[in-house]
Amino acid sequence: MSLLDFFLKSRxxxxxxxxxERLQIIVAHERTSRSGPDYLPQLxxxxxxxxxxxxxxxxxxxxxxxxxxxxxxxxxxxNIMLSDDKPQNADDNTEETKS
Amino acid sequence: MSLLDFFLKSRxxxxxxxxxERLQIIVAHERTSRSGPDYLPQLxxxxxxxxxxxxxxxxxxxxxxxxxxxxxxxxxxxNIMLSDDKPQNADDNTEETKS
Numbered sequence: 001m002s003l004l005d006f007f008l009k010s011r012x013x014x015x016x017x018x019x020x021e022r023l024q025i026i027v028a029h030e031r032t033s034r035s036g037p038d039y040l041p042q043l044x045x046x047x048x049x050x051x052x053x054x055x056x057x058x059x060x061x062x063x064x065x066x067x068x069x070x071x072x073x074x075x076x077x078x079n080i081m082l083s084d085d086k087p088q089n090a091d092d093n094t095e096e097t098k099s
Numbered sequence: 100m101s102l103l104d105f106f107l108k109s110r111x112x113x114x115x116x117x118x119x120e121r122l123q124i125i126v127a128h129e130r131t132s133r134s135g136p137d138y139l140p141q142l143x144x145x146x147x148x149x150x151x152x153x154x155x156x157x158x159x160x161x162x163x164x165x166x167x168x169x170x171x172x173x174x175x176x177x178n179i180m181l182s183d184d185k186p187q188n189a190d191d192n193t194e195e196t197k198s
Contacts, residue, residue: 020129020131021128021129021130021131021133021134022127022128022129023126023127023128023129024125024126024127024129025124025125025126025127026123026124026125027122027123027124028121028122028123028124029120029121029122030119030120030121030122030123031120032119032120034120035120036154039153039154042153043149043150043153046149046152047146047149049149050142050145050146050148050149051142053145054138054141054142055135055138
């Protein structure tokens, strides 16, 4: 099964539950004994920064998981729920109108 | 099966064949009918740029796949083989010594 097939399969299972816009990012780093330091924690922030060039990200809608499996594999997983075509400052305006 | 389990499984199948350092990056963008333009092609370049902050990338060792499944799912897959802890200009020096 290819990685794309896996995505399609897991997506089909989730579609009934939610029909929101979503970004899922996986970074798998297979290391050797000669690899340098693990840079995935810093890379996580860099990736979020470049995504912000294209879409607004609500920090509360981001889940991050960083798994280390022994010395040889690190996997970073980012799940970002994106607001429904509604910029975040539109919410702020609503708040202002209320007060 | 979680995404991490999938990685571990596919990794086990590959380990016998190659023991190189490798980065694999998957970006899955689930879109709704109200989503804006698809930004994965540009995001690809941005991600390669931030990875270059941490490791040297040989452009010949990068494979990129961008799949669109209808209007609702775009998947970007980057596979980067990293050189064995050996900066690329070390090769250049070897060449100089020979000539």
